[in-house]
Amino acid sequence: MAAGSKTLESPAAPCCPQVTDAPLGDTEAAVLAQTYAALADPVRLKLLSLIAASGEMCSCELVEPLAKSQPTVSHHTRILADAGLITGDKRGRWVYWSVVPTRAAFVRQALGS
């Protein structure tokens, strides 16, 4: 344990800090896992694709194509929103859901691969 940081054991810093260099810290892993957990459900993937395709949909428009009850749809939109993938805009009695702009590329890729 001669020197400094325990997490980085390479004695000489290499020229190319590749992404796969660090073994992914606990916190990062947890955050990433939560994001992927949000995508790990068929209903949420279909929900995401519906929103991504339409640009904007209210919850009531999602119940029928997903063939799930209204509380269940609300549950899934909440999880996707907590993961930071979609955001809801309340206008009158309706809540319009859309993909978070900064995550649009990620979502498109997630649905397309």
Place this chain on the structure above:
Amino acid sequence: MAAGSKTLESPAAPCCPQVTDAPLGDTEAAVLAQTYAALADPVRLKLLSLIAASGEMCSCELVEPLAKSQPTVSHHTRILADAGLITGDKRGRWVYWSVVPTRAAFVRQALGS
């Protein structure tokens, strides 16, 4: 909602078949969800990053950095292998795990975003 290109159902295949066009079928959604489910665990993400960083690791080398029991590590490697993300090569008493070559780009992206 005039939106000409939105309802794009013309029989003639256009030049750009966008991903968000179809609402993601049941089967595709299920397959995709399984893949993301494999990534929806912090331990598996760290395991993946360890393998991706080292290129090749045997199970016994994973137990300590993951701080999980041997059966648990075996459980996680199996799930990642079932998802087609890693593959195991048995050499003697050891099984060496590595990222499936055709999925390397996907894995790197999954760990990096």
Place this chain on the structure above:
DNA sequence: GCGATAGATCGATAGTTGTCAATGCGTGAG
């Protein structure tokens, strides 16, 4: 104000999953 509607929340339940101890199965060293 009143009834109707959109959506969130609560409570309950069935199914899934992460974890470990114990055990089984090959393989290599002696």
Place this chain on the structure above:
DNA sequence: CTCACGCATTGACAACTATCGATCTATCGC
């Protein structure tokens, strides 16, 4: 052959999650 070691499998248990019915809150039309 026998023992030690690496790894997979089994069984059990706790934690989490998807789902729905019932209920509550907020908003609109009348």
